[in-house]
Amino acid sequence: MNIVVCVKHVPDAQADRGFNESDNTVDRAGVDGLLSELDEYAVEEALKLAEASGGEVTVVTIGPDQAADAVKKALQMGADKGVHVNDEAIHGSDAPATSLILAEAIKKATDGNPELVITGMASTDGTMGVVPAMLAERLGLPQVTYASELTLGDGKVTIRRDNDANTETIEASLPALVSVTDQINEPRYPSFKGIMAAKKKPVESWTLADLGIDAGQVGLANAWTKVVEIAKRPPREQGEIVKDEGDGGTKLAEFLAARKFL
Amino acid sequence: MKKPPPRSPKADPLDVIDLDAMLSDEEKDVRAMVRRVATDLCGEHIAQWYEDGQVPARELAREFGKAGLLGMHLDGYGCAGMSAVDYGLASVELEAVDSGIRSLVSVQGSLAMGAIHMFGSEEHKQQWLPSMAAGEAIGCFGLTEPDHGSDPASMTTRARRDGDDWILTGRKLWITNGSIADVAVIWANTTDEPGGRGIRGFVLPTDTPGFAAHEIHHKLSLRASVTAELTLDRVRLPGDAVFPDVTGLKGPLSCLSEARYGILWGALGAARTCLEAARRYSIERTQFGRPLAGFQLTQAKLASMSTELQLGLLLALHLGRLKDSVGLRPEQVSVGKFNNITKAIEICRTSRTILGANGISGEFPIMRHANNLESVLTYEGTAEMHALVLGQALTGVPAFR
Ligand SMILES: Cc1cc2nc3c(=O)[nH]c(=O)nc-3n(C[C@H](O)[C@H](O)[C@H](O)COP(=O)(O)OP(=O)(O)OC[C@H]3O[C@@H](n4cnc5c(N)ncnc54)[C@H](O)[C@@H]3O)c2cc1C
Numbered sequence: 001m002n003i004v005v006c007v008k009h010v011p012d013a014q015a016d017r018g019f020n021e022s023d024n025t026v027d028r029a030g031v032d033g034l035l036s037e038l039d040e041y042a043v044e045e046a047l048k049l050a051e052a053s054g055g056e057v058t059v060v061t062i063g064p065d066q067a068a069d070a071v072k073k074a075l076q077m078g079a080d081k082g083v084h085v086n087d088e089a090i091h092g093s094d095a096p097a098t099s100l101i102l103a104e105a106i107k108k109a110t111d112g113n114p115e116l117v118i119t120g121m122a123s124t125d126g127t128m129g130v131v132p133a134m135l136a137e138r139l140g141l142p143q144v145t146y147a148s149e150l151t152l153g154d155g156k157v158t159i160r161r162d163n164d165a166n167t168e169t170i171e172a173s174l175p176a177l178v179s180v181t182d183q184i185n186e187p188r189y190p191s192f193k194g195i196m197a198a199k200k201k202p203v204e205s206w207t208l209a210d211l212g213i214d215a216g217q218v219g220l221a222n223a224w225t226k227v228v229e230i231a232k233r234p235p236r237e238q239g240e241i242v243k244d245e246g247d248g249g250t251k252l253a254e255f256l257a258a259r260k261f262l
Numbered sequence: 263m264k265k266p267p268p269r270s271p272k273a274d275p276l277d278v279i280d281l282d283a284m285l286s287d288e289e290k291d292v293r294a295m296v297r298r299v300a301t302d303l304c305g306e307h308i309a310q311w312y313e314d315g316q317v318p319a320r321e322l323a324r325e326f327g328k329a330g331l332l333g334m335h336l337d338g339y340g341c342a343g344m345s346a347v348d349y350g351l352a353s354v355e356l357e358a359v360d361s362g363i364r365s366l367v368s369v370q371g372s373l374a375m376g377a378i379h380m381f382g383s384e385e386h387k388q389q390w391l392p393s394m395a396a397g398e399a400i401g402c403f404g405l406t407e408p409d410h411g412s413d414p415a416s417m418t419t420r421a422r423r424d425g426d427d428w429i430l431t432g433r434k435l436w437i438t439n440g441s442i443a444d445v446a447v448i449w450a451n452t453t454d455e456p457g458g459r460g461i462r463g464f465v466l467p468t469d470t471p472g473f474a475a476h477e478i479h480h481k482l483s484l485r486a487s488v489t490a491e492l493t494l495d496r497v498r499l500p501g502d503a504v505f506p507d508v509t510g511l512k513g514p515l516s517c518l519s520e521a522r523y524g525i526l527w528g529a530l531g532a533a534r535t536c537l538e539a540a541r542r543y544s545i546e547r548t549q550f551g552r553p554l555a556g557f558q559l560t561q562a563k564l565a566s567m568s569t570e571l572q573l574g575l576l577l578a579l580h581l582g583r584l585k586d587s588v589g590l591r592p593e594q595v596s597v598g599k600f601n602n603i604t605k606a607i608e609i610c611r612t613s614r615t616i617l618g619a620n621g622i623s624g625e626f627p628i629m630r631h632a633n634n635l636e637s638v639l640t641y642e643g644t645a646e647m648h649a650l651v652l653g654q655a656l657t658g659v660p661a662f663r
Pocket of ligand 1: 406644647
């Protein structure tokens with residue numbers, strides 16, 4: 001089974017993340033980035049399935065030049081080939097536009113016949129989690145989201161979804177789109193061999209024109225949603241040390257009550 | 263040719279001279295991968311392991327094996343076949359966590375696997391290297407004895423022939439991984455034999471009768487590493503247990519040269535961790551109404567530590583590139599070990615002063631690293647021995663005895 005995995009290059013949460021002042025979009029150039037951690041689970045699941053059943057894993061990303069790193073990381077983990085959609089007109093695209101571009105890229109990469117598409121449950125920067133559903137809709141595929149376990153059967157895929165109060169077992173016919181949680185597996189590290197082999201794996205670089213998408217359908221100007229204002233989180237206040245003179249518990253309770261925690 | 267990436271407008275406090283620009287993308291990826299493996303597996307636990315003097319070495323070996331770290335610079339037999347520079351970068355990242363963790367990997371990869379890879383028969387290689395690369399089997403390297411450290415040529419461990427077999431008798435001390443090893447590379451003197459050929463190496467499965475290992479406790483350095491005493495009480499080994507072609511001290515010394523190469527990189531990892539902790543601390547800690555970083559005396563310390571660290575890395579990278587192209591002579595490795603360990607230990611100690619009392623606390627990594635480097639300064643040839651190697655290269659006069 002050939003599997004497509006969508007991966008995203010996100011600003012490193014350890015680094016000093018910020019926004020572009022001119023248009024309130026996430027600053028993706030001025031900060032170190034990496035493969036979104038939640039996408040590592042999607043790559044790992046695809047690799048496991050491909051190893052068990054044969055077939056190729058293709059990773060697809062959208063983003064500026066640096067986003068090629070996310071593809072490279074997935075190739076180092078063991079994916080077979082990559083697709084990088086890179087076009088200035090994409091800057092500032094929202095979830096509907098992202099899902100449109102991904103859908104066209106996946107169709108092009110699979111000659112219109114994706115067998116299984118796997119995504120993370122959300123990106124670690126935007127954390128909206130809506131792209132998988134939108135993408136499934138655009139590809140006309142059944143969507144089974146938030147999978148904590150995935151099994152392939154005869155022409156179908158079965159997942160386990162853990163909710164707060166219950167656990168669902170959901171089945172979908174193939175081809176399908178599955179989004180996976182961070183409970184589904186333990187992503188591997190790229191091996192040394194993987195790092196060396198990744199250099200030689202094919203990566204396609206496509207523009208909007210290659211995908212037949214009109215620039216007027218994507219980008220910041222055509223987004224359905226807009227970031228109006230950004231306020232920095234206020235700096236952390238100095239903590240208060242309560243000295244226990246037999247009444248520590250009472251003082252602690254008062255402190256919490258004053259802040260409406262009790 | 264690919265366009266070079268734009269020069270960064272701002273200094274990276276850990277790499278002011280942009281040494282990174284001299285590394286390939288793959289080399290940086292290797293480094294990032296090892297950094298992540300090391301911090302994921304050890305980062306949270308290392309302080310406790312050190313305090314307890316206990317480290318889950320077998321489990322770590324298996325994880326390191328999965329990542330391809332064990333014998334990563336060797337070719338074939340399940341080894342990753344990476345370059346000397348890759349191996350050096352990996353050593354830095356491991357030792358940035360703890361010298362004991364790097365020791366586990368050095369002894370396994372460079373000393374035990376390195377010896378078998380360099381000198382073992384085809385059967386030795388087939389039997390041991392793949393499982394050692396995977397971290398399933400652990401190896402140790404027994405050269406030092408209670409009464410013979412810097413002068414291993416005087417060793418008293420003896421190997422005698424009995425028919426086709428060899429009988430080994432003696433004691434080895436300070437043997438890293440000794441009490442958890444599945445296989446020991448043991449160096450013994452065969453001179454007493456008719457036709458004996460000096461010091462020879464033996465591949466000894468540790469379940470052979472007569473072999474025993476006792477862990478050494480009460481170490482105040484390298485506490486997150488297993489060290490043991492080995493006793494060999496008439497251990498009988500088959501004739502083919504010996505390394506077939508290497509005789510004399512050059513056997514063990516060429517293995518040590520490989521390991522020292524990794525160490526001359528690695529120690530700078532410990533120094534980096536300390537310097538970075540001190541730099542951050544100096545910015546956050548206020549005395550006399552301003553951050554420690556704002557005092558000229560502090561800045562002078564930081565400036566010279568940073569310079570020494572980068573010079574050490576520059577030397578390491580130079581030696582690595584040389585090793586990957588034309589190879590290294592032993593005295594070149596001595597320059598690296600002599601300089602880099604001495605400088606690393608100074609950096610750790612100076613960093614310690616910047617943290618004041620916190621510097622001696624287990625809550626910070628500094629005292630642990632400084633203490634560890636006392637071992638690193640001594641093993642694999644003491645600083646004095648490397649000075650003598652260098653002295654001989656400079657003057658032509660050996661001053662060892
Ligand atoms: C934690 C740890 C792990 C180790 N792991 C291993 C291992 O896995 N395998 C192994 O075989 N060994 C191992 N060693 C042993 C190590 O290699 C020896 O300790 C080292 O070679 C020094 O020997 P020594 O301790 O007997 O010191 P000595 O040789 O007794 O030296 C004591 C001091 O005298 C100095 N000195 C000696 N001779 C001269 C001279 N001619 N001129 C000037 N100064 C001199 C030395 O430099 C040193 O300062 C380990 C040691 C430690 C601490």
